[in-house]
Amino acid sequence: MRLASIRHDGTEVPALVDARRGVVRVADLVPGFSGDALSILVDGRWAELEKLAADAPDRVFADRASVEFGAPYRHPRLIWGIGLNYVDHAADLSEQVPDEPASFVKGDHTVIGPGEPIPVPPQSSRTTAEAEVALVIGRHCRNVSEADALEYVAGVVAVLDQTAEDILERNPRFLTRSKNFPGFFSFGPEIVPLAELPDLAELEVSTVLNGQEHRTNTVARMRYSPAFLVSFHSAVMPLQPGDILSTGTPGAAHIRPGDTAECRIPGVGVLSNPVVRG
Known part of the structure; x- marks a missing residue:
């Protein structure tokens, strides 16, 4: 699954993108998650989130065409x-x-x-x-x-x-x-x-x-x-x-x-x- 950020309620939030099922916010996989996509990379959590997304119900996924993408993250170190x-x-x-x-x-x-x-x-x-x-x-x-x-x-x-x-x-x-x-x-x-x-x-x-x-x-x-x-x-x-x-x-x-x-x-x-x- 791909890692991205989407615009939601006026902010950019991290999400995973599945070619077949669509887009799911990380906060829908990990309730209370407050980091960005960069923190997912830094903490090494991408693989863990992929497993959670694979087990998540289809209803939490949105059609890719219905979401607006932002920069994956705004403050790369380098x-x-x-x-x-x-x-x-x-x-x-x-x-x-x-x-x-x-x-x-x-x-x-x-x-x-x-x-x-x-x-x-x-x-x-x-x-x-x-x-x-x-x-x-x-x-x-x-x-x-x-x-x-x-x-x-x-x-x-x-x-x-x-x-x-x-x-x-x-x-x-x-x-x-x-x-x-x-x-x-x-x-x-x-x-x-x-x-x-x-x-x-x-x-x-x-x-x-x-x-x-x-x-x-x-x-x-x-x-x-x-x-x-x-x-x-x-x-x-x-x-x-x-x-x-x-x-x-x-x-x-x-x-x-x-x-x-x-x-x-x-x-x-x-x-x-x-x-x-x-």
């Missing part, structure tokens, strides 16, 4: 982003894929969820949206091997990662600033456990703008695989449950107020956000 990870995307930009992952960190003030507006900041005349698949860490992870790395991943989620590209073009040292405006990290609607994905390498990630596919590629075309990225970054610092590692984009689309940006990943989900003036 968001790692990876630049120029698709070989083809680097070629588009006349760039070479770096000899090591080109990573950066984003703050939780950038987080938004499905359907929330992406503000184009007044400091930028060229902001881009970049569809990505992100890895959600499931347990403490430090100095792990590439062979074992995916054992530490709870699941994957669709992402739209924004960049003030004109700021970055002025100087590559401006990367952190160009990536950290409010609304520059949308993720959701659901965290999909790896067990639901037969082959991570075959996932197809598409950046879509106003309903038109802008660029599509598969995880297999990454220079640095998801397992390598987890292993590499776990050697830099400890990774903790709920940390997010966004793996790079097949292509960035220039967005303007009035546009709608989407990340589409068959088998994972569709993430859509309108674009507004900041």
Whole structure:
């Protein structure tokens, strides 16, 4: 079952999503539950809740189309982003894929969820949206091997990662600033456990703008695989449950107020956000 947050009585509450039965609030499985989806990851309770949901009556489930999804959680401890990870995307930009992952960190003030507006900041005349698949860490992870790395991943989620590209073009040292405006990290609607994905390498990630596919590629075309990225970054610092590692984009689309940006990943989900003036 997938982990998500849904809007209920003016707040966002954690929920599980079953492909057949629909959506159930965690509070309907554990009366009095007051945490968020991040606390479920931190406390290692996802598997326990899946068992409770499997035994729950159908009446506690709502049809997926009847609920409104939010960001799975609002305050991840850490968001790692990876630049120029698709070989083809680097070629588009006349760039070479770096000899090591080109990573950066984003703050939780950038987080938004499905359907929330992406503000184009007044400091930028060229902001881009970049569809990505992100890895959600499931347990403490430090100095792990590439062979074992995916054992530490709870699941994957669709992402739209924004960049003030004109700021970055002025100087590559401006990367952190160009990536950290409010609304520059949308993720959701659901965290999909790896067990639901037969082959991570075959996932197809598409950046879509106003309903038109802008660029599509598969995880297999990454220079640095998801397992390598987890292993590499776990050697830099400890990774903790709920940390997010966004793996790079097949292509960035220039967005303007009035546009709608989407990340589409068959088998994972569709993430859509309108674009507004900041």
